[in-house]
Amino acid sequence: MAARKELSARTGYSHNDLDRQSDKRDDAAHVAALRADAEARTFVLAGDNVILERDSEGYRSLFTFAESAKMGPARETAFLGHDGVGGVFATLLEDAPQDLGPTREQLQRIYKNEAPLPGKTAEVRTDLRSILMQGMVSEKTAGRLAQAKSLMYWHSRHRFCSNCGGETQTAAAGWKRVCAACKGEHFPRTDPVVIMLAVSGDKCLLGRQPRFPKGMYSALAGFVEGGETLEDAVRREIKEEAGISCGKVTYMASQPWPFPCSLMIGCLAEAEDEKITIDVTELDDARWFSREEALKLVDGKLDGFFCPPKLAIAHHLLAAWARGEVA
Numbered sequence: 001m002a003a004r005k006e007l008s009a010r011t012g013y014s015h016n017d018l019d020r021q022s023d024k025r026d027d028a029a030h031v032a033a034l035r036a037d038a039e040a041r042t043f044v045l046a047g048d049n050v051i052l053e054r055d056s057e058g059y060r061s062l063f064t065f066a067e068s069a070k071m072g073p074a075r076e077t078a079f080l081g082h083d084g085v086g087g088v089f090a091t092l093l094e095d096a097p098q099d100l101g102p103t104r105e106q107l108q109r110i111y112k113n114e115a116p117l118p119g120k121t122a123e124v125r126t127d128l129r130s131i132l133m134q135g136m137v138s139e140k141t142a143g144r145l146a147q148a149k150s151l152m153y154w155h156s157r158h159r160f161c162s163n164c165g166g167e168t169q170t171a172a173a174g175w176k177r178v179c180a181a182c183k184g185e186h187f188p189r190t191d192p193v194v195i196m197l198a199v200s201g202d203k204c205l206l207g208r209q210p211r212f213p214k215g216m217y218s219a220l221a222g223f224v225e226g227g228e229t230l231e232d233a234v235r236r237e238i239k240e241e242a243g244i245s246c247g248k249v250t251y252m253a254s255q256p257w258p259f260p261c262s263l264m265i266g267c268l269a270e271a272e273d274e275k276i277t278i279d280v281t282e283l284d285d286a287r288w289f290s291r292e293e294a295l296k297l298v299d300g301k302l303d304g305f306f307c308p309p310k311l312a313i314a315h316h317l318l319a320a321w322a323r324g325e326v327a
Helices: 028-036 065-071 104-111 128-133 139-157 230-242 291-298 313-322
Strands: 041-046 049-055 058-060 074-082 087-093 123-126 168-171 176-179 191-200 203-208 220-223 246-257 262-271 285-290
Touching: 028 074, 028 087, 041 065, 041 139, 049 128, 049 139, 065 087, 074 139, 087 139, 128 139, 139 246, 191 230, 191 246, 191 313, 203 220, 203 230, 203 291, 203 313, 220 230, 230 246, 230 262, 246 313, 262 313, 285 291, 291 313
Parallel strands: 041 087, 191 262
Antiparallel strands: 041 049, 049 058, 049 123, 074 087, 168 176, 191 203, 191 220, 203 285, 246 262
């Protein structure tokens, strides 16, 4: 596969070259044959954690179905795609606790890459952020794990029909659930989130949420609402959170964000004023950073401040603007 040059390719979880074979998902015989093949492998998730196995060469993330069965009974299994060797699946173990997300202290360790490596046990259960930050798997594997995690999260939350309350069953190789009672069909969801830099001349706007570690500033972000364009969502979120009105909005990049199942859509917005009025329920603070400060921020050289790590799209939006890669 030729190297991708778009800004999105620099973000974490964006490298996933599986042939998803979406046209084969309804072919039960085809999927069953792939699963029965000796080359079939599966990722295994316990709640929101990924199960890895440490060996002398590093961390292994793909297992045979026989190995997966020894880890616990499977609640769901879905076909992710073909890697050129065999079918790649995702398995969610039965009754594993769901992760409520990282605490402020955990974010501090993750964003500063200070999360301790797991102990010397053969089996490691850990979160997907730490896996990428600590380089436990390749970028390509991290992208595949993001696909697996988002899909399994959806399955864990859709065991019952939102129409009638009946129990749903997996179909289309794990890419659909069908209600046994009303026959309603339900499909995996991806939640669009805009994340953006408001810029004014040689300054950009960054903010910090209450849960952020001390000194961390990032791009503003928010969910896209029904009946709203991406551009309007960008303008609305900046206005609501920081009191800044914006005009022209330009798309920059996107990132799969499996926490739990979002697509981050990165944009640049031209500010029409610079007076900040923060929404204190959303932000602790917001401030303008000069281009020089932004350059130091992405290089980790601005005393007292830091930005999200390179796995996050916010880092690359800021870096691309600071380095003059975008207007």
